[in-house]
Amino acid sequence: MSHYSLIDIPFNLRHTCWFCGEPSFDLLSFPKSSHQVRQITHQPIELPACKECLALPSAGVSESIWSFRDQIKHALMNKYAKHLGIGLQWTKEELEASEFHGAILEGFGKSAWPMYEIAKERVEYTGWDLAVDGEPLDGYDESCGYEFNGVRYLSIQACIEYHVKAMSLDLVLLETLIEIVGSERFAYALRIAELNRDVSYKERLTIIDEIKNQEQDKDDLRELNEAEKLSATLPLVAVVMDEATAQPEAIEWAITHSCTTLESLIEQEDAFFDAFEHLGGPTAFALFDGLQWYLVARRDAVWCEESDPNDEFWR
Structure with a gap:
């Protein structure tokens, strides 16, 4: 693809995947097809990518290399959700202190944390600032997607599905909790879902009703405080x-x-x-x-x- 421009690559990163930081000896052309060039927000480019990131699936046409990166990260998180889930459910010290018995379990105890760290580094890798012939590549939109705990997801739904898979949570419970408390309180909803992994239909309804009542009580108290604040008469003079x-x-x-x-x-x-x-x-x-x-x-x-x-x- 002769009209595609190779991005500027720092010397020490010339064999590094821009998406995940793994060793790379291949180039990815973006967009993949030349007829998609008119659909992106910047010039067509080529950049280093490892074989795995090259092979990961992506949905539809991305409008920029950054939105395409979000799709690659999403695919990596889904593929290695169980590895990443180790760090969500354990600490390194807890794993080291755990007494695993049997060849398989002992092997897990020794390899689990290194597997988690490798997966985490790949997902959180941000690459270097993009430029072509010294000119920065424009088009990055920070408002797209959803960010939680420093990790960028394609959407709030993608974030929910990732944590459900990584931590073996109840999907309906977590989705409903987010609807009630809002995406800005994702950590709170996640904690409740984590404490109630294996719930029956009846138990799920009970938890949801309890959270709804708690949120309604907060709203009622907030409205009361606002009303009292507005009704309070200050000793003002003309x-x-x-x-x-x-x-x-x-x-x-x-x-x-x-x-x-x-x-x-x-x-x-x-x-x-x-x-x-x-x-x-x-x-x-x-x-x-x-x-x-x-x-x-x-x-x-x-x-x-x-x-x-x-x-x-x-x-």
Whole structure:
């Protein structure tokens, strides 16, 4: 493929797979077919890859070499899920202290941690920054995929399926827990699934109901705290300026909504008028106008200290 450009390769990495760090004496052409060139976000390239990464399956056409790398990593994680699962379920010290009996089990005790470390290094290997003839290759999108514990997955579902396979977890339980608590609390959901590996249908429903109730209780408490915060009346006073008067209720609204500048007030203008529409248009506008002049005045730190009787409530 003569129109494909070979990436710049550091001398000490000239025989290293860019995907997993294993020894490499082959090149991967990306995209695989020349008719796919128009579908990628950067120029077509060639880069070092080991025989295993070259042979790993990938789904569809990737828009960049980085999204293709994510697919390769996903395939590696699936292939070596059991090896990687050793590090998720054991520590090196626990394996060394365990008394395995029999030739097979003793062999596992000795080789398990090295197998895990090799698989982990390959999955976490990031390669070097890509460039062609000294020019960096553009097109990397950090927002794609899902990252957990420093490892990048194709998606949240791929992350779930990997941990289910690696740790012998209940797929339905972990999927449902993530739906309830959210992907940002993956570690929490994973811990619950880990503690409940072998569950019956009835036990799974009980766990799910319990977590739902806990989350609902948290939401209810959060809403109550927010309502109490909004309903609390600060001992504010009106601020009379040459241009207008800022009324206490408008100032309190600004403080409780972290509306500290004129710019932020303009951004929240609709919310302000929604909050005071029950007073009628002219009154709401007067409150808004007074608050605008007040926030303009508060740009001056000396004025705030010497002339704003409500200054302490902004700190």
